[in-house]
Each structure stands twice: as structure tokens, then as C-alpha cells.
Amino acid sequence: MLGLEAFVIVATYTSVILAVPTRTDGNLQNLGICPAGDWYWRRLNVCLPLVAFEENMYPVVNPPEPFECPKGWYWYQYPRGFRHCNPANINVLYNECPDGYSWKEELIACIRMPQSLDLFPLRDGVRGN
Numbered sequence: 001m002l003g004l005e006a007f008v009i010v011a012t013y014t015s016v017i018l019a020v021p022t023r024t025d026g027n028l029q030n031l032g033i034c035p036a037g038d039w040y041w042r043r044l045n046v047c048l049p050l051v052a053f054e055e056n057m058y059p060v061v062n063p064p065e066p067f068e069c070p071k072g073w074y075w076y077q078y079p080r081g082f083r084h085c086n087p088a089n090i091n092v093l094y095n096e097c098p099d100g101y102s103w104k105e106e107l108i109a110c111i112r113m114p115q116s117l118d119l120f121p122l123r124d125g126v127r128g129n
Contacts, residue, residue: 034047035047037049037050038050039089039090041086041087043108044108048086048087050088050089051074051088051089062075063075063083063085063109064083065112066111066112067083067085067107067109067110067111068097068098068101068109068110068111068112069085069109069110070085070087070092070095070096070097070098070103070110071092071095071096071098072087072088072089072091072092072095073085073086073087073088073092073095074086074088075109083109084107084108084109085108085109085110097110098110100112100113100115101113
């Protein structure tokens with residue numbers, strides 16, 4: 001009887017050790033595998049929906065001032081309030097910011113660069129030239 005109990009304990013322990021975790025969205029994402037229609041963005045370790053992007057055809061982008069997104073990127077706000085630009089697909093990852101804007105990695109967005117006129121104080125209520 002003691003031998004049978006030992007066998008059951010060892011068999012149970014072995015099956016627990018050898019159990020393979022099920023594939024869920026969370027652990028698939030960590031492997032860089034995304035569901036059909038999505039692509040993996042390593043920068044944030046997330047799966048994003050594939051968005052078609054063609055030259056001169058922009059996804060809807062309405063970032064608040066002073067932000068802007070590179071061509072082929074779109075503005076996204078997470079439910080917890082974190083906001084940034086998302087690439088529409090892997091082909092637009094290296095698109096540059098629009099003229100007058102500079103990429104800020106920590107913000108994951110383009111931000112307007114100050115113009116030379118903005119660096120000098122007003123003279124008599126009028127911007128200096």
C-alpha cells in the first residue's frame with residue numbers, strides 16, 4: 001500500500017512539472033507572436049492591428065497640441081491616460097516627423113520645435129524679427 005501511495009505522489013508531481021502552459025494572448029505577445037491581423041511592436045512589447053498605409057493616405061491622426069505623429073503613424077490614448085503615437089504597420093517605423101517637429105523617444109511622439117521667433121521676448125507687444 002505504501003508503494004502505491006508513493007507511486008501516485010511521484011506520478012502527480014511529474015505531471016505537474018511536465019505540464020505545458022496554455023497559449024493565451026498574454027504569453028503569445030511576450031513571444032512576439034500576435035493574432036492574425038495584428039503585428040508585434042517590440043518597442044512597447046504589444047500587438048497592434050495592421051493598418052493599411054499608402055503614400056498620401058494618412059490614418060486619422062488628431063494628437064493634441066504640441067504633439068504630432070510621423071507619416072503613417074496614428075495617435076492613441078490608453079484607458080489609463082498614457083498617450084503616444086503608434087505605427088500603423090512595420091513599414092512606417094522609420095518615418096520622420098513632419099517639418100517643424102522633432103522626435104521625442106520618451107514621449108513616443110513628435111513635438112513642435114521652438115522657432116527662432118519664440119526664443120526672443122516681445123518688443124513693444126510685437127514679436128521681434
